Amino acid sequence: MRRSSGVSTFVATLILVSITMSLSYVVYEGVDRFSAPEQDVFTNQVSDVGGSPELYLVDVNSSLTATPLAFEAGGASSQAGVLYLAGTTYGSSHQLCLANATTFFSVHTGAGLLRADGNGRTWIDGHWTDALQVQAGWQEVMFSGASVCSVTTPAGVGVTYPGPDISTIPVFGGEPSSTFVLYVPATESTTSLLMVFDGSYDRIA
Secondary structure (H helix, E strand, O other): OOOOHHHHHHHHHHHHHHHHHHHHHHHHHHHHHOOOOOOOOEEEEEEEEEOOOEEEEEEEEEEEEEOEEEEEEOOEEHHHOEEEEEOOEEEEEOOOOOOOOEEEEEEEEOOEEEEEEEOOEEEEOOEEOOEEEEOOEEEEEEEEOOOOEEEEOOOOOEEOOOOOOEEOOOOEEOOOEEEEEEEEEEOOOOOOEEEEEOOEEEEOO
């Protein structure tokens, strides 16, 4: 029995559609496999805790585990040195304390008593004190109006800048992480706070 040309054309069309759909599935499956990595999403909470100088408590929550690479305040970057606030101006220095400014940075320690002594005001992890029991990890230290200062870890070791136990990024806790906490000396004119991570950045204010 002879097959009509119309039936043959219909069968050929079905075969062609089937092949096209199969190829499309392979192509789209490959695109999905090599799609762009998930983007980090941040949520921030900034609280004015008062004091003199005025302090901001900054909580940063990341959708992905990340490591901070730099912190910027008022255009000054921690990549250039220890951050400070003098009056209404942020800057960076190669000293842990300055007589006419408030410096803020982090120290890596084991668990125990951390000391931060100076001839001005001192904060450790947001507490107005020169000695604090801390957990292992990074601790934020702040000196205000101190021309002379020293930091001693729970192991009894004095740390200096630059050095492996000093970070100019003012956070405390463990790294990498998805949650970061820091205190920032601030004024009413503080409008620019930025955290730079490995592969992303978070504009806090």
